[in-house]
Amino acid sequence: MGFLPDPLHPAVIHFAIALSLVGVLLDLVSRHRRARPLEPAGAVLMILAAAGGIVAVLTGKAANDDAVVPRSAAALVERHEALGELAMWLLIAVALIRVVMAVRGWFRGAAAWAYLLLAAAVATVVGYQGHLGGQIVFHYGVGTAPLQRQAPLKTQD
Secondary structure (H helix, E strand, O other): OOOOOOOOHHHHHHHHHHHHHHHHHHHHHOOOHHHHHHHHHHHHHHHHHHHHHHHHHHHHHHHHHHOOOOHHHHHHHHHHHHHHHHHHHHHHHHHHHHHHHHHHOOOOHHHHHHHHHHHHHHHHHHHHHHHHHHHHHHOOOOOOHHHHOOOOOOOOO
16 A cells, blocks of 8 residues: 555554544533534544544554564553553543433533543543653654664663
8 A cells, every 4th residue: 555654653643642632622612602513523523533543553553563672662662552552442432421422412511521521631641642652753763764774772771
């Protein structure tokens, strides 16, 4: 598939991050009575964020199979992978909760605010997950062309 970027993971990870944050923002703004028409957009964005989370995990596993990982970064990569799977499941759960709330008409009052707190916490986890990924790439060079051309690095600890 020549039209897809290689590696695909860096190209898709930002969807889960951005969509979860903007979904929470739209749901927050839609609490104002004049902005109620934005309410369905928050639910749609959370569903898309969950889908993006699934794609991010799948492409991350594929990228990890091909990546040269220095020993000094191995623990961080494992943490990133574990947190990525957790973030994916949290996004799926939040999207399902949001859909049920929308369908049942429960996205009102205290329930909506409780959901917003939960969704904001999940979006924070997703954002932190992105921060860890940035550390892996920008601090350790994992997935970058210069490191990929090398044999696995021997580190001096």
